[in-house]
Amino acid sequence: MSSHRIAVIGGDGTGPEVVAEAVKVIEAAEARFGFTVDKTSYEIGGERYLSTGETLTDSDLEQLKEEDAILFGAVGHPDAKPGILEQEILLRLRRELSQYINLRPIKLYPGVRSPISDLKPEDVDMVIVRENSEGLYVGKGEFTDKGSQSEVAVQESVNTRHGVERCVRFAFELAETRPRKHLTLCGKTNVLTYAWDLWQRTFDEVGKEFPDVSTGYAHVDAACLWMVEDPSRFDVVVTDNMFGDIITDLGAAVQGGLGIASGANMNPSGVSMFEPIGGTAPGFEGTGKINPLASIGSAAMMLTALGETAAGQAVEDAVGAVAGTLPSLRAGEMGMSTSEVGDQVVARV
Ligand code: IPM
Ligand code: MN
Secondary structure, eight states, X not given: OOEEEEEXXXXXXXHHHHHHHHXXXXXXXXXXXXXXXXXXXXXXXXXXXXXXXXXXOHHHHXXXXXXXXXXXXXXXXXXXXXXXXXXXXXXXXXXXXXXXXXXXXXXXXXXXXXXXXXXOGGGXXXXXXXXXXXXXXXXXXXXXXXXXXXXXXXXXXXXXXXXXXXXXXXXXXXXXXXXXXXXXXXXXXXTOTTHHHHHHHHHHHHHTTOTTSEEEEEEHHHHHXXXXXXXXXXXXXXXXXXXXXXHHHHHHHHTTOGGGOOOEEEOTTSXXXXXXXXXXXXXXXXXXXXXXXXXXXXXXXXXXXXXXXXXXXXXXXXXHHHHHHSSXXXXXXSXXXXXXXXXXXXXXX
16 A cells, blocks of 8 residues: 655645645545555644744754655735745745746636636636746845835846756646647747747747647737637646746636635655645635635645545546535635535545
8 A cells, every 4th residue: 555644734824724624635535545645734834933933944844855745725924024924934845845846727617607607618728837936936136225216126037947948848748648738838028038038949949859749829918818718729838937826816717716726836856735826815714614625626636746646536526526516616605614615525535
C-alpha cells in the first residue's frame, strides 16, 4: 500500500474550514482506493504572527521540505498589516520551495451556471499555466524622492531565460497530454518589448520540440475578451506571474466563481502546494457558508500529483458532480453548509 506524508496549513479566515473538508475527502479516498496519507498540521498564519511575530520560521521550512506535499488554505488577517502574511508566508513558500508553476484549471461543470449565460460545459475547459517565481513578483524596484511631488516609483519585472523556459516547457508537456493539444502564449509583445520578446523567442524555440502541439498567441487584453466571449479558443494557456494572477480570477468567474477555483503551486521535482484561488473570504469565517469545493478540487490535484491518479480523478469527478447540484457556488448561496457540501463529495467518492 502506498503512503504519503502531507503538511496541512489551514491558515486564516475560511482557510481552516475549507481545508477540513478537503482532509475529510482525502480520508474517504484513502479508504476507497487503499493508500494512506499521513497529515501534519502546521499552525502557520495570522494568529501565530499576532502572538509571536513569526510568519514562516526556518524550522517550519526545514520541516515542510520533508513533506511530500502541502495542502494550503489561505493567509491574511484583518489585524495584520496588509501584505505581510501574503508576502512572508505564501509568496515565500512558493519561492523557497521552488514552486515555479501555478496551475489553474478552468472548467465549467455540467449544471453550473456561469455568469456568461450562454456558455456550455464544452466551451470551457482550459488550464492556465502561470509562471510563479518571477516577473513583477520578485519585489525589485525603488522609490526616488519618496513622499515628494517629484516622487518616482519603479516596479521591475524580472524574466530569466531559465525561468521562462522551464515554465514554457511545462506548458508544452501539459498540452501534449490533452486531447486538443493546443497551447496559447498570453502576453503583451506589442508594448512590453523586453519581457515578451524573451517569452516569445523561448516559446517558439521550445515549441520545436513539440511538433504535435499547435500554438497560438493572444495579447493579455484580448485574452480577457475571449475568455468571456469565446473561451473555447483556449486549451492550455501559458503566461507570466502578474497576467496569470489576473486572468485566473477572470477564469474563476467564468467557471462559476471562486467557490470552485482550484490551484496548485508546483515544483515538479520537489514539494508542491495545493491551494484554492479564493483567499480568506473575510466575513464568512466561522459561518459555515463558504464553499469548500475549490479546496477539495485542489486536494484532487494533490492526489494526482502524488501518483494516486484514480483517486484524484474520482475526487475531481465528485467535485464536478456536486457543483452541478448546487443552486449557486457562491458562499452563503449553496443551499447547504460547508460541511454538508464536503459530505456530498465524500458520498460520491
Ligand atoms: C493568488 C493570490 C496571491 C498572488 C496573493 C494573495 C499574494 O492573489 O494566489 O492569486 O497574487 O499570487
Ligand atoms: Mn490572485
